[in-house]
Amino acid sequence: MMAAMPELPEVETVRRGLAPHIEGRRIKRLTLHRPDLRFPFPKDFAAHMQGATLVQFARRAKYLLAEMQDKKGARFYWLSHLGMTGRFILTPPPRKTPDDTPRTAGVYAHELAAPVAEKHIHVDMVFDDGTHLAFADPRRFGFMDKIEGAPERSPFLARLGPEPLGNDFNQAVLLAAAQGRQTPVKNFLLDQSVVAGLGNIYVCEALFIAGISPRRKAANLGVKRVARLVPAIRDVLARAIEAGGSTLRDFAHEDGAMGYFQHDFKVYGRAGDICSAPHCSAKVMRLVQSGRSSFYCPNCQR
DNA sequence: ATGGGGGCCTGCCGGC
DNA sequence: TGCCGGCAGGCCCCCA
Numbered sequence: 001m002m003a004a005m006p007e008l009p010e011v012e013t014v015r016r017g018l019a020p021h022i023e024g025r026r027i028k029r030l031t032l033h034r035p036d037l038r039f040p041f042p043k044d045f046a047a048h049m050q051g052a053t054l055v056q057f058a059r060r061a062k063y064l065l066a067e068m069q070d071k072k073g074a075r076f077y078w079l080s081h082l083g084m085t086g087r088f089i090l091t092p093p094p095r096k097t098p099d100d101t102p103r104t105a106g107v108y109a110h111e112l113a114a115p116v117a118e119k120h121i122h123v124d125m126v127f128d129d130g131t132h133l134a135f136a137d138p139r140r141f142g143f144m145d146k147i148e149g150a151p152e153r154s155p156f157l158a159r160l161g162p163e164p165l166g167n168d169f170n171q172a173v174l175l176a177a178a179q180g181r182q183t184p185v186k187n188f189l190l191d192q193s194v195v196a197g198l199g200n201i202y203v204c205e206a207l208f209i210a211g212i213s214p215r216r217k218a219a220n221l222g223v224k225r226v227a228r229l230v231p232a233i234r235d236v237l238a239r240a241i242e243a244g245g246s247t248l249r250d251f252a253h254e255d256g257a258m259g260y261f262q263h264d265f266k267v268y269g270r271a272g273d274i275c276s277a278p279h280c281s282a283k284v285m286r287l288v289q290s291g292r293s294s295f296y297c298p299n300c301q302r
Numbered sequence: 303a304t305g306g307g308g309g310c311c312t313g314c315c316g317g318c
Numbered sequence: 319t320g321c322c323g324g325c326a327g328g329c330c331c332c333c334a
């Protein structure tokens with residue numbers, strides 16, 4: 001068992017967990033505890049978010065994309081990325097008591113208490129019903145942005161390839177994208193412009209399921225391997241989302257931290273273990289490609 | 303255009 | 319026991 005980094009299934013799990021708590025709610029206060037994460041927060045970020053209503057909480061690749069309606073009724077989008085260690089921590093509103101009247105400027109007593117005691121909380125939000133949403137990110141590889149206009153024109157989203165679980169991702173598309181690509185299939189699948197949402201872990205797992213060596217050049221995949229690879233990618237992601245979904249049942253608690261559910265992997269992080277495939281006694285190997293670990297079974301993957 | 307590598311950033315872990 | 323190097327990797331950016 002190990003905790004998965006935020007790739008598509010983890011981000012989707014976060015989305016599903018948070019959406020029912022924040023959709024349709026107005027942001028009463030938003031506090032930044034530092035001027036930047038990986039990038040500086042956009043100018044007027046807090047001011048624009050404050051008083052805005054979160055209309056819909058969606059996902060694109062590994063990005064969370066919230067449709068917002070500001071105080072004047074204008075639409076904009078709040079984009080966030082969890083990076084490597086980013087987490088949203090949700091605290092549902094405590095039950096109000098009769099004497100819980102506004103203190104200053106309409107702030108209720110129950111809103112003054114710190115919802116969580118944790119290091120590395122960089123953003124705090126309070127919604128109109130008292131729901132707290134904090135963003136913590138020790139390594140600050142995550143970031144947030146504000147998008148005016150069509151979200152697909154955001155520089156962060158413009159170059160993304162198809163969603164791996166959508167109809168735009170299929171064997172013909174993947175085969176065409178692989179034409180002439182001399183890079184190993186491992187690197188190829190990590191390229192978010194090829195298919196958007198895979199990270200190191202699920203690429204390793206998908207290649208294992210498809211029986212393809214991470215070393216194989218993308219251009220040499222061929223129709224047969226692509227025909228195995230596409231469903232392998234879909235299956236591994238869909239199963240991981242299911243596994244994440246099963247953790248949501250316990251979500252609405254005090255420490256509502258999200259996105260790092262436990263999950264079993266066949267090869268990732270298992271160097272030296274015997275391959276889990278039936279009748280295979282080879283050892284799972286680790287190799288470094290472009291500075292990243294690949295795990296694979298040299299017997300099952302060619 | 304494409305591929306490869308550096309840098310960001312902190313927590314953790316193994317070795318001495 | 320404490321220190322320290324290596325490692326983890328998503329994504330942008332630069333260079334060949």
